Amino acid sequence: MTPRPGLVLEVDRSTPPTLFWHGERFVLERLPEGSRIIYAPEPLAALEDPVAAIRHALLHPLDRDPLPSLLSPGMRLTICFDDVSLPLPPMQAPDVRQLVIEQVLDMAAEAGVDDVVLVAALALHRRMTEAELRHALGDRVYDAFAPHGLLTQHDAEDPGNLLHLGTTDKGEEVELNKRAATSDLLVYVNINLVAMDGGHKSVATGLASYRSLRHHHNPKTMVHSRSFMDAPASELHSSNWRMGRLIADSGVKIFQIETTLNTDTFPSQFGFLQRREWEWNLRDRATYVATAAALDRTPPRIARQIFHSIRAPHALVSVQAGEVEAVHALTTANVWKQQGVEVEGQTDILTMGLPYISPYNVNSIMNPILVACLGLGYFFNLYRGKPLVRKGGVVIMHHPTPWEFHPGHHPSYIDFFEEVLSDTTDPVEISKTYEESFATDPWYVHLYRTGHAYHGVHPFYMWYWCAHALDHLGRVIVVGGDPAAVRRMGFSPATSLDDALEIASDVVGRSPSLTHLHTPPLLLADVR
Amino acid sequence: MKALVFERNLPRFAASRLASTFGSGRGAAIGPLRLAETDPPALPGPGWTRVIPRLSGICGSDLATLDGRSSRYFEHIVSFPFVPGHEVVGELESGERVVLEPVLGCVARGIDPPCPACGRGMLGDCERIAFGHLAPGLQTGYCADTGGGWSHAGLVAHESQLHAVPDACSDEDAVMVEPVACATHAVCDANLEDTGTVAVLGAGTLGLSLVAALRALSSSGRIATPGALLVGARYPHQRRLATDLGATAALAPDQLTRAVRRRSGSLSVADPRPGRATGPLSGGADVVFDCVGSAGSIAQCLEMVRPRGRVVLVGMPGRVQVDLAPLWQREIRLAGAYAYGTETLRAGERVRTFDLAFEVVAAHGLGRLVSATYPIDRFEEAVQHAGAAGRRGAVKVAFDLRRANERRTGRASRPTTGGTP
Numbered sequence: 030m031t032p033r034p035g036l037v038l039e040v041d042r043s044t045p046p047t048l049f050w051h052g053e054r055f056v057l058e059r060l061p062e063g064s065r066i067i068y069a070p071e072p073l074a075a076l077e078d079p080v081a082a083i084r085h086a087l088l089h090p091l092d093r094d095p096l097p098s099l100l101s102p103g104m105r106l107t108i109c110f111d112d113v114s115l116p117l118p119p120m121q122a123p124d125v126r127q128l129v130i131e132q133v134l135d136m137a138a139e140a141g142v143d144d145v146v147l148v149a150a151l152a153l154h155r156r157m158t159e160a161e162l163r164h165a166l167g168d169r170v171y172d173a174f175a176p177h178g179l180l181t182q183h184d185a186e187d188p189g190n191l192l193h194l195g196t197t198d199k200g201e202e203v204e205l206n207k208r209a210a211t212s213d214l215l216v217y218v219n220i221n222l223v224a225m226d227g228g229h230k231s232v233a234t235g236l237a238s239y240r241s242l243r244h245h246h247n248p249k250t251m252v253h254s255r256s257f258m259d260a261p262a263s264e265l266h267s268s269n270w271r272m273g274r275l276i277a278d279s280g281v282k283i284f285q286i287e288t289t290l291n292t293d294t295f296p297s298q299f300g301f302l303q304r305r306e307w308e309w310n311l312r313d314r315a316t317y318v319a320t321a322a323a324l325d326r327t328p329p330r331i332a333r334q335i336f337h338s339i340r341a342p343h344a345l346v347s348v349q350a351g352e353v354e355a356v357h358a359l360t361t362a363n364v365w366k367q368q369g370v371e372v373e374g375q376t377d378i379l380t381m382g383l384p385y386i387s388p389y390n391v392n393s394i395m396n397p398i399l400v401a402c403l404g405l406g407y408f409f410n411l412y413r414g415k416p417l418v419r420k421g422g423v424v425i426m427h428h429p430t431p432w433e434f435h436p437g438h439h440p441s442y443i444d445f446f447e448e449v450l451s452d453t454t455d456p457v458e459i460s461k462t463y464e465e466s467f468a469t470d471p472w473y474v475h476l477y478r479t480g481h482a483y484h485g486v487h488p489f490y491m492w493y494w495c496a497h498a499l500d501h502l503g504r505v506i507v508v509g510g511d512p513a514a515v516r517r518m519g520f521s522p523a524t525s526l527d528d529a530l531e532i533a534s535d536v537v538g539r540s541p542s543l544t545h546l547h548t549p550p551l552l553l554a555d556v557r
Numbered sequence: 558m559k560a561l562v563f564e565r566n567l568p569r570f571a572a573s574r575l576a577s578t579f580g581s582g583r584g585a586a587i588g589p590l591r592l593a594e595t596d597p598p599a600l601p602g603p604g605w606t607r608v609i610p611r612l613s614g615i616c617g618s619d620l621a622t623l624d625g626r627s628s629r630y631f632e633h634i635v636s637f638p639f640v641p642g643h644e645v646v647g648e649l650e651s652g653e654r655v656v657l658e659p660v661l662g663c664v665a666r667g668i669d670p671p672c673p674a675c676g677r678g679m680l681g682d683c684e685r686i687a688f689g690h691l692a693p694g695l696q697t698g699y700c701a702d703t704g705g706g707w708s709h710a711g712l713v714a715h716e717s718q719l720h721a722v723p724d725a726c727s728d729e730d731a732v733m734v735e736p737v738a739c740a741t742h743a744v745c746d747a748n749l750e751d752t753g754t755v756a757v758l759g760a761g762t763l764g765l766s767l768v769a770a771l772r773a774l775s776s777s778g779r780i781a782t783p784g785a786l787l788v789g790a791r792y793p794h795q796r797r798l799a800t801d802l803g804a805t806a807a808l809a810p811d812q813l814t815r816a817v818r819r820r821s822g823s824l825s826v827a828d829p830r831p832g833r834a835t836g837p838l839s840g841g842a843d844v845v846f847d848c849v850g851s852a853g854s855i856a857q858c859l860e861m862v863r864p865r866g867r868v869v870l871v872g873m874p875g876r877v878q879v880d881l882a883p884l885w886q887r888e889i890r891l892a893g894a895y896a897y898g899t900e901t902l903r904a905g906e907r908v909r910t911f912d913l914a915f916e917v918v919a920a921h922g923l924g925r926l927v928s929a930t931y932p933i934d935r936f937e938e939a940v941q942h943a944g945a946a947g948r949r950g951a952v953k954v955a956f957d958l959r960r961a962n963e964r965r966t967g968r969a970s971r972p973t974t975g976g977t978p
Binding site: 434435436437440443444447448466470471472475476480482 | 806815816819823825829830832833834835
């Protein structure tokens with residue numbers, strides 16, 4: 030059966046309550062009549078033979094010679110891959126990176142290439158654990174490379190393994206992982222979960238240093254990225270594209286492999302999360318009631334463990350390889366094909382239920398900064414054309430927003446929250462006053478390089494990620510959040526959706542239009 | 558006349574200690590402190606005079622005594638029964654208002670020649686506090702012969718102990734002079750350096766007074782000006798006050814180590830783990846003032862001071878169990894800061910601590926720290942309030958003895974700066 034496209038539903042008296050994510054819980058909310066709910070398209074059919082599809086892409090690349098013809102004995106080959114931040118939730122084994130890399134390695138072996146190094150393209154993210162690497166690459170690849178030191182993780186603070194390639198015509202310094210930049214061939218293996226991912230951003234961001242990243246990870250760039258999901262309108266992407274072209278002009282030869290997944294996000298026991306509420310059958314309702322009741326009685330820490338053990342049944346729906354820009358154009362079209370929903374006009378209030386996971390808290394705690402980033406950085410930006418919510422409108426986010434941090438993964442987040450946000454929430458002021466000292470803090474550098482910590486500057490980037498929304502919105506309200514944590518970020522706490530709508534009325538009046546972003550599963554709004 | 562008298566009574570002492578496990582000050586009603594009719598103390602000799610208290614504060618060391626948590630070290634340098642109260646603004650028979658400098662050093666004890674410390678003006682270091690013509694007692698308020706501030710009967714003070722109160726200084730300001738003098742002494746004696754990082758753990762009366770003293774004296778150039786003054790304060794009102802008094806940042810105590818690490822560019826010698834984002838620092842603050850005095854606070858101070866840095870115990874500690882390995886390995890200077898005397902300032906100028914304290918109090922209007930006053934017949938409430946001051950949004954709680962005095966002397970009340978009885 031052909032998957033149904035996305036849908037914008039207008040709420041009437043017969044519409045059942047709507048499911049909102051609320052961290053490690055869900056709630057059902059009855060939206061006002063006349064509200065709109067945007068539902069994601071149903072998952073596209075999986076490729077019948079992913080292995081064959083990958084092989085076909087490698088042998089028939091876009092604007093590049095077939096991969097085997099690029100491989101020869103004595104060459105240096107570096108295979109870089111997206112890190113633990115993708116996909117969300119982590120996918121059921123085998124991970125698509127494993128499927129792709131195994132084939133690339135087979136071709137390299139057939140060609141007699143024996144200088145092969147794998148690099149996790151972390152940028153300033155935390156290093157992956159052995160379990161996470163094994164999950165992404167499979168035991169066979171891990172055991173063949175890791176014991177020999179040939180499975181590495183990009184270290185943006187290793188001066189001995191960074192190479193300054195030059196400066197773009199806009200003054201952007203390009204500094205990359207030296208091994209990757211000096212290889213005869215750099216194969217990049219990507220998972221394009223949303224339209225923002227991939228393209229030149231893979232290498233220009235994933236293998237870069239702070240010196241390089243600061244040119245586009247800053248408030249000015251973020252405010253002028255409208256949105257991140259629409260590359261032609263995104264200054265973040267323009268900057269990465271300039272850098273990417275400089276990288277290509279520097280002689281770095283990249284063979285880009287991009288994959289897209291369908292939106293089959295949750296396993297069958299959570300099937301109700303994939304369905305539209307009025308289509309819930311008896312089993313869905315029973316599962317919802319049982320799950321919600323159980324979660325209400327489960328300590329948050331245990332609930333977190335349960336949710337982070339979820340492995341998504343994501344399936345590969347497209348794979349394309351070759352020259353970066355040619356590949357990415359097709360990839361982006363495939364992402365939109367899966368996630369795009371046409372929406373007519375903007376709304377006064379945009380509501381969203383935020384789940385337990387974001388790209389930066391896989392197997393970790395969703396701290397308040399990540400809550401803000403997920404809502405205002407990611408979900409707000411899930412649009413093309415114009416934002417779902419009008420200028421001066423209100424975003425209402427549903428999330429417990431606990432004042433809680435993972436000290437090993439997010440050490441600088443704690444200080445950012447305590448020291449920086451207690452002073453100002455203005456991204457520009459934050460950037461000017463605090464960024465440098467966090468980015469160069471030797472303790473954060475140490476933890477980033479030797480532990481599993483995000484780089485010291487990472488919470489700044491998360492806050493900058495919100496800059497467009499903060500600039501655009503009249504108010505941000507968090508339902509059910511820790512009031513102190515919510516206020517620290519300059520948002521308004523509300524105990525219920527009704528309270529939130531009452532608070533919002535100060536900004537948008539008594540009869541506002543309301544749109545609910547029913548995600549995950551992920552969707553991209555094409556706002557006309 | 559009525560006075561609060563503290564007697565040596567072991568059953569009541571035990572009861573008080575037990576009750577205080579439910580909260581400081583909870584044992585006031587069943588402990589060794591009782592309201593009694595007493596005669597004014599006799600004048601011990603020439604140079605002594607009577608002082609009728611107007612306001613008398615409740616100090617952390619008073620609470621420790623009433624709670625039965627005081628160290629047994631003090632047994633031999635106090636004498637029973639005594640009338641507590643060493644933070645005193647009172648008046649002489651002439652009507653002149655005075656602040657009491659309560660340390661009972663050699664001069665007050667009639668010891669001549671004075672001990673070396675008293676000879677240098679370092680009254681707090683007196684080596685004769687259990688000798689001379691007075692019963693043992695390190696201060697007025699702990700000596701059986703002098704009386705104390707928690708009394709309508711008054712106390713006796715040697716003329717060397719008295720400081721005239723300027724007319725512009727309210728009683729509330731004046732009663733803060735003694736604790737501010739303690740903080741001033743700690744600051745002056747801490748070898749502060751310009752541009753260094755200073756941390757203060759605890760923001761009750763002593764912690765806030767210390768911030769005020771440091772800022773007032775550094776702004777006039779009489780002591781060094783640290784680059785950062787970070788304060789760990791448990792309660793929101795304490796953080797507001799600390800910032801208002803000049804702290805660079807005031808944070809919850811569990812955030813202080815991290816803030817010191819950030820400010821000093823240190824590493825942490827332990828990896829972060831759940832429940833503990835930062836372990837002991839590799840570097841740290843140049844000077845850390847512990848204004849709490851608990852095992853936990855001392856341990857935290859030792860974790861966040863730099864090697865060869867200084868930890869100053871300003872709050873009165875008792876028996877505590879602390880791991881001193883970091884002190885040894887990092888060659889940390891652990892120093893006490895008790896009382897006051899004469900300070901040697903940056904330019905070599907020597908000034909009595911109380912004179913500096915009057916300046917600090919005036920510069921910051923510290924009478925505003927007096928949050929509540931009580932008559933002495935409501936001493937149980939007063940002591941409980943003082944014991945829970947932070948939690949109840951207060952800083953300094955004091956006994957107000959003025960109304961009865963003013964009825965007796967017909968004197969009008971002076972303006973106050975915001976007590977909230």
